[in-house]
Amino acid sequence: MIPRIFDRLEDYIDPKRALIIYGPRRVGKTTLITQFLKRTQYKYKLDSGENLETQDVLSSQNFERIFAYVGSNELLVIDEAQHIPHIGMGLKIIVDHCPNVHIIATGSSSFDLSNKIGEPLTGRKRTLTLYPVSQYELKNTYSPHEQKLKINEFLIFGSYPDVLTSTYREKKIEYLYEIVNSYLLKDILTLEQVKGSKILVQLLKLLALQIGSEVSLNEISTHLGIDVKTVARYLDLFEKTFIIKSVGGFSRNLRKEVTSKYKYYFYDVGVRNAVIDQFNNLDVRTDVGALWENFVVMERLKKRSYANIYGTSYFWRTYDQQEVDIVEERDGKAYGFEIAWSNAKKKKEPKDWKNAWSDTSYEVVTSENYLDFVT
Numbered sequence: 460m461i462p463r464i465f466d467r468l469e470d471y472i473d474p475k476r477a478l479i480i481y482g483p484r485r486v487g488k489t490t491l492i493t494q495f496l497k498r499t500q501y502k503y504k505l506d507s508g509e510n511l512e513t514q515d516v517l518s519s520q521n522f523e524r525i526f527a528y529v530g531s532n533e534l535l536v537i538d539e540a541q542h543i544p545h546i547g548m549g550l551k552i553i554v555d556h557c558p559n560v561h562i563i564a565t566g567s568s569s570f571d572l573s574n575k576i577g578e579p580l581t582g583r584k585r586t587l588t589l590y591p592v593s594q595y596e597l598k599n600t601y602s603p604h605e606q607k608l609k610i611n612e613f614l615i616f617g618s619y620p621d622v623l624t625s626t627y628r629e630k631k632i633e634y635l636y637e638i639v640n641s642y643l644l645k646d647i648l649t650l651e652q653v654k655g656s657k658i659l660v661q662l663l664k665l666l667a668l669q670i671g672s673e674v675s676l677n678e679i680s681t682h683l684g685i686d687v688k689t690v691a692r693y694l695d696l697f698e699k700t701f702i703i704k705s706v707g708g709f710s711r712n713l714r715k716e717v718t719s720k721y722k723y724y725f726y727d728v729g730v731r732n733a734v735i736d737q738f739n740n741l742d743v744r745t746d747v748g749a750l751w752e753n754f755v756v757m758e759r760l761k762k763r764s765y766a767n768i769y770g771t772s773y774f775w776r777t778y779d780q781q782e783v784d785i786v787e788e789r790d791g792k793a794y795g796f797e798i799a800w801s802n803a804k805k806k807k808e809p810k811d812w813k814n815a816w817s818d819t820s821y822e823v824v825t826s827e828n829y830l831d832f833v834t
Contacts, residue, residue: 517549547579617729709773
């Protein structure tokens with residue numbers, strides 16, 4: 460089993476605040492909880508938000524029913540809590556009136572769970588986000604040399620826990636298809652507004668073929684035959700269910716900066732490859748540069764999340780094609796990073812980036828030095 464960043468959940472629980480764990484389906488949230496429950500001394504109740512009876516009780520706002528549900532337990536764990544209407548109010552009642560009860564709730568769709576817990580649990584929650592296994596976590600399992608030796612596998616199959624621990628190529632591919640077809644779209648398809656998966660898969664394929672490039676919603680709308688507002692809504696749902704991550708354009712008000720479009724990256728490159736049915740080795744692929752950019756962007760996001768590096772990420776491009784792949788704005792300074800799988804020496808600092816502001820830096824992230832950036 461690969462050690463995870465939040466393996467010791469006991470370090471994060473507090474009876475005065477509910478612990479909310481977000482993350483994609485099959486990323487290891489349930490495993491974290493199972494391992495924690497095996498060693499806890501607390502008397503606990505483990506339940507699922509998909510249980511209709513649980514939904515009825517915790518959404519009732521009936522104090523007597525909720526107290527009876529909690530009973531004499533010292534720990535309440537609810538998996539997939541986003542399925543419970545008004546779950547935030549139910550958890551607030553427990554936090555406020557059951558002072559010795561610890562709460563853990565997990566969710567694979569932040570759009571439902573965050574909306575339902577947001578206001579009721581203000582000041583009463585702690586939030587963790589668990590991603591597919593990160594290079595930041597793997598540094599505790601592999602040496603830097605071993606991590607670099609495995610880079611081809613990471614770029615082809617990604618880093619979902621069961622993919623990393625599978626020995627055979629066929630099993631890795633089978634598992635990735637299962638994630639795409641059975642899990643990632645599940646939360647979206649349960650919404651009344653989305654009736655079928657065909658258009659969603661087509662949209663994901665278009666995004667998978669455009670990683671590292673700015674995406675035009677109008678072009679997607681025309682290609683799929685749906686209106687722009689629907690495209691925007693689906694993209695928002697993809698992001699809130701941890702399938703893709705959007706990155707906006709950085710601006711310091713130069714007239715020729717591109718700021719109106721977004722780039723979209725997949726949280727896991729293995730999932731991206733499954734969407735387009737492409738698991739060929741890197742030496743026969745034409746999309747290695749895009750894969751590498753997606754990989755580095757997301758591994759940096761994981762590191763910043765886990766290491767508490769606060770700030771905002773962007774890309775930067777001008778209409779005359781000067782560009783920087785990642786811009787991190789932290790403490791009033793902009794840090795620029797260009798991502799290069801090959802021809803790194805040709806990646807010169809853009810003239811306008813260098814000359815426009817004094818509070819910027821620039822660095823090229825390559826397959827040789829990337830571990831310094833993501834671990």
